[in-house]
Amino acid sequence: MKDMQQKVTNKTSFIYWASGIVSICGIIFEVLFGALGSYILGDGVKQYTLTISLFLTGMGIGASISERVTKRLILAFIYIEFFVALIGGFSSFTMFGITAYTPDGTDAFYLYFVTIIVGALTGVELPILIRKANEIGETIGRSTARVLFSDYAGGLIGGLLFAFLLRPQFGIVKSAFLVGLVNLVVALVVLWLFREEVKRFALHVAVGVVIGILLILGVFFGEATAFSFEQKLYEDPIIHMEQSQYQKIILTQDGDDLRLYLNGGLQFSSFDQHRYHDALVHPVMSQAKQHDHVLILGGGDGLAANEILKYDDVQDITLVDLDPAVTEMAETEPRLLDLNNRSLLNDKVTIHNQDAFTYLKETDEVYDVIIVDLPDPNDESLNKLYTEEFYSLVRNHMHPEGAMIVQATSPVFATESYWTIDETIRATGLETENLHLDVPSFGNWGFVMASRNPIDPESLEVTVPTEYLKSSMIPGMTEFGKDEDKEITNADGEKVTLRPNTLVDPHLIEIYQQEWRHY
Numbered sequence: 001m002k003d004m005q006q007k008v009t010n011k012t013s014f015i016y017w018a019s020g021i022v023s024i025c026g027i028i029f030e031v032l033f034g035a036l037g038s039y040i041l042g043d044g045v046k047q048y049t050l051t052i053s054l055f056l057t058g059m060g061i062g063a064s065i066s067e068r069v070t071k072r073l074i075l076a077f078i079y080i081e082f083f084v085a086l087i088g089g090f091s092s093f094t095m096f097g098i099t100a101y102t103p104d105g106t107d108a109f110y111l112y113f114v115t116i117i118v119g120a121l122t123g124v125e126l127p128i129l130i131r132k133a134n135e136i137g138e139t140i141g142r143s144t145a146r147v148l149f150s151d152y153a154g155g156l157i158g159g160l161l162f163a164f165l166l167r168p169q170f171g172i173v174k175s176a177f178l179v180g181l182v183n184l185v186v187a188l189v190v191l192w193l194f195r196e197e198v199k200r201f202a203l204h205v206a207v208g209v210v211i212g213i214l215l216i217l218g219v220f221f222g223e224a225t226a227f228s229f230e231q232k233l234y235e236d237p238i239i240h241m242e243q244s245q246y247q248k249i250i251l252t253q254d255g256d257d258l259r260l261y262l263n264g265g266l267q268f269s270s271f272d273q274h275r276y277h278d279a280l281v282h283p284v285m286s287q288a289k290q291h292d293h294v295l296i297l298g299g300g301d302g303l304a305a306n307e308i309l310k311y312d313d314v315q316d317i318t319l320v321d322l323d324p325a326v327t328e329m330a331e332t333e334p335r336l337l338d339l340n341n342r343s344l345l346n347d348k349v350t351i352h353n354q355d356a357f358t359y360l361k362e363t364d365e366v367y368d369v370i371i372v373d374l375p376d377p378n379d380e381s382l383n384k385l386y387t388e389e390f391y392s393l394v395r396n397h398m399h400p401e402g403a404m405i406v407q408a409t410s411p412v413f414a415t416e417s418y419w420t421i422d423e424t425i426r427a428t429g430l431e432t433e434n435l436h437l438d439v440p441s442f443g444n445w446g447f448v449m450a451s452r453n454p455i456d457p458e459s460l461e462v463t464v465p466t467e468y469l470k471s472s473m474i475p476g477m478t479e480f481g482k483d484e485d486k487e488i489t490n491a492d493g494e495k496v497t498l499r500p501n502t503l504v505d506p507h508l509i510e511i512y513q514q515e516w517r518h519y
Helices: 002-041 044-068 073-089 091-101 106-135 140-193 201-231 273-287 303-308 324-332 334-340 356-362 380-386 388-396 415-426 471-477 508-516
Strands: 238-243 248-254 257-262 265-269 293-298 316-320 349-352 367-373 398-407 431-439 443-451
Touching: 002 044, 002 073, 002 091, 002 106, 002 140, 044 106, 044 380, 073 091, 073 106, 073 140, 073 201, 091 106, 091 140, 091 201, 140 201, 140 238, 201 238, 248 324, 248 334, 257 334, 265 273, 273 303, 273 367, 273 398, 273 431, 273 443, 273 471, 293 303, 293 356, 303 316, 303 334, 303 367, 324 334, 356 380, 356 388, 380 388, 380 508, 388 398, 388 415, 415 431, 415 443, 415 508, 431 471
Parallel strands: 293 316, 293 367, 316 349, 367 398
Antiparallel strands: 238 248, 248 257, 257 265, 398 443, 431 443
């Protein structure tokens, strides 16, 4: 009798453990799908919003379906876990393959479909476990409370595991396979504990073993195969790839052309990066009355710092870049070291791996020159670095006779975005001057220079050796064609009224996404 009671207790206890473990797996898959969509499809806020919404919708559908599961509860739970393990485990791997080999839009459809399916399967799990716990002796109130507690606690653990362990240490392909294996192990343990209730036990074990073999193969070989899929997304061979805590970092090289991509977005090509960085650095250095203290926000590749170090009167350079993986690569990768002339290893350079907004809020330093070389404002986290509040912070840390410059996307491809950035900087009370030039790997690219003093392009000079820019070219860089100037009209021919981008009214994101959707 005691043995029988102990078996029931063991089974009941594992049901609660199982509910917590599968909940951990469920939340990991939920955020993993968001990360996958953000990386491949872009617009992180949109992708996380869609995947979380679809996953929860799927859970609702699954909970509704679970009403019809009244018999053979254990076998139903086991096969739900088998399906979650298989579909969820192969989700990232398959997504990369679909992106590489199918037409645009197929990958988005696949991701959203898989999100709903895994969500639905997850939604069936808990009602079945509650019903089974009730069936073997627990009261419905007790079983529901304990399973739901395990579910909610598991959700917190799953989120933390994905953010701080799985994504940075294993990447999104291997993480999916590993989480799938956890679902499979839960299913097999439940199968063993309730083997007396399950007919054709050996057959179900065999199915689990086959799924396990596939997932283990995925753990060891899936990432390499996904790498070959991802190679299809880039023109040149990938020579370095890593998933940092913040982004996917990829270096490609074809002959002498070295390219850096962050989350799929091109950061530079070694063939023409000198054009971009000449325009980013030398006009603003000419505008500033002195160069003692220079701040670079972004620029973790060291290329802007390399140009600044050409000025002998620079005493120190502070570089603030969020991702330590980028700055470490710029300090150690031989091909990058050749390109940036080991700039980040120079004694004048101090690196802070910190959010630029946070750094400016916390520091008391004042700088003669501030260079804002940040990624485009394509999501909420980047948008805050293109707001009136952010530029006010930049202004407050700029010497009264100093100057700043901002990379401001393309005035050709994203005309309204470019001039909105200019309007936002002007809202802080600074004088601005607008510059643009052709960078073949990017197209026509724009910058906004700002100072407390009026800026005269005719007086700006290049006083150090450069590969591209010379003084006589600068006034011409301030001229904009009719299809790229500030007089923007909408589809009805009405003039567009520009307004500053703010934290409260982050409209620049929508403008940017609309303008770049065709490119």
